Amino acid sequence: KAGVTQTPRYLIKTRGQQVTLSCSPISGHRSVSWYQQTPGQGLQFLFEYFSETQRNKGNFPGRFSGRQFSNSRSEMNVSTLELGDSALYLCASSLGRATNEKLFFGSGTQLSVL
């Protein structure tokens, strides 16, 4: 069974631009979460989607948005990019939303904002 796939792997943008990142979960997984990872900051939760609905949202500005499609694939969008948005963006999928759910992470998209 294929793992979580994130595209693109690397991305370079300039301030003010927007970007869309894609995540394909493991087949059969219905929950997708997004995290931002920066050195020394751990993984900061962005949002979670389940059955095409946003279930939870982290403390990020409205420039960060996402969506989930009927096939569970998810995209996240960042508009009006800032230098501080440079980070590794990780997507994780799980079967459902149980409290003991194991998250399966993709390798991430490394975004550099110049």
Add this chain to the structure above:
Amino acid sequence: GQSLEQPSEVTAVEGAIVQINCTYQTSGFYGLSWYQQHDGGAPTFLSYNALDGLEETGRFSSFLSRSDSYGYLLLQELQMKDSASYFCAYTGRRALTFGSGTRLQVQP
């Protein structure tokens, strides 16, 4: 507020035992998870504790004390390949919340 604290870095020698501690502060706690991440790689699940006590999986064990809001990951018979970052994360009312991670360096 909600937070987790774990040491930023730990160094140990091959074959030794190392313990990575994690304290948390949150309302609405369901369980504590541990994830491993090698440089340039994706985080991978190691263990989950919902109840107090020790969970053992091979060379790795994880412990939880809900009354102390404390847990730890114990790695035995350390190998060079165990050099990685280790994250504790709690399941609360919102999504999984991660600590800042502990970088483990295993020396020969």
